[in-house]
Amino acid sequence: MQIKIFTFNPYQENTYVLFDDTGSAIIIDPGMLGGHEQNQVVAFIKQAGLKLERSILTHAHIDHVLGNKFVFDQWGLKPELHKGELMVLQAVASYAPQMGIPYELSPEPEHFLKEGEIISFGNTKLEVILAPGHSPAHLCFYEPLENILIGGDVLFYQSIGRTDLPGGNHHTLLKSIREKLFILPDDCVVYPGHGQATRIGFEKLHNPFLQA
Numbered sequence: 001m002q003i004k005i006f007t008f009n010p011y012q013e014n015t016y017v018l019f020d021d022t023g024s025a026i027i028i029d030p031g032m033l034g035g036h037e038q039n040q041v042v043a044f045i046k047q048a049g050l051k052l053e054r055s056i057l058t059h060a061h062i063d064h065v066l067g068n069k070f071v072f073d074q075w076g077l078k079p080e081l082h083k084g085e086l087m088v089l090q091a092v093a094s095y096a097p098q099m100g101i102p103y104e105l106s107p108e109p110e111h112f113l114k115e116g117e118i119i120s121f122g123n124t125k126l127e128v129i130l131a132p133g134h135s136p137a138h139l140c141f142y143e144p145l146e147n148i149l150i151g152g153d154v155l156f157y158q159s160i161g162r163t164d165l166p167g168g169n170h171h172t173l174l175k176s177i178r179e180k181l182f183i184l185p186d187d188c189v190v191y192p193g194h195g196q197a198t199r200i201g202f203e204k205l206h207n208p209f210l211q212a
Helices: 034-047 068-075 083-095 170-181 200-206
Strands: 002-008 013-019 024-028 051-056 079-082 118-121 124-130 139-143 148-152 189-192
Touching (some): 002 034, 013 189, 024 118, 034 068, 051 068, 051 118, 124 170
Parallel strands (some): 051 079
Antiparallel strands (some): 118 124, 124 139
C-alpha cells in the first residue's frame, strides 16, 4: 500500500489517497477547497493511473468534508462514515457561512461504517476502529501489514485532538487513545488529520497529554 498526502484548506487538513499495485484507491477525509486543490487530486489520480473506489471519513468536521461534493461530482462516490457522525456532517451547512468558508452541500451517505468492519480495495484491507472523543463517533483506519494508522484528529505528534467542539469529550478521547490506539504496535506509524506523522511508541513516552 502507498499513501499520497495532500494538505488542504485554511485548516491545513491532511487528505489521504491510499492505493496499491492493483491501481485501486480510496480517498480519506477529502478536504480540498476550490479549483486549485481539487485539480491537485484529479491530476494525481490520473497520472498514477488509479481508480478511486471509495470516499471515507474519519469524522465530519468542516475541514475534513469540504471536498465531499466534488468527489461525488467527479467520481460518483458518496462519503462513508460512522452513523454517529451524520448529524455532525449535516450541521456543516449551517455554520460554514459564519466561518467564511464556501461549502458545497455534501451528498448524504448510503453506507455507514462500523467498528471492526474491514474496508477493502485492491489487495488492501483496513480495519475500522471507533475512537470517539474529538467527535461523537470518530473512526481510525488500521492497515496491519504495513502497520499504518490513518488517525484523523485523535492523536497528533505530542498532542491530541481538541475536545471543545460539540460532541467532544476530553475523558472519552483519552480513553479512546489508551484503549484503542495504544494497543497497536509501538512502531505503528500514525498519519494524523493535521501535522506530521508520529509513532504509537513515541507518543506513549513523550505525549504530555497522556502521561500517567
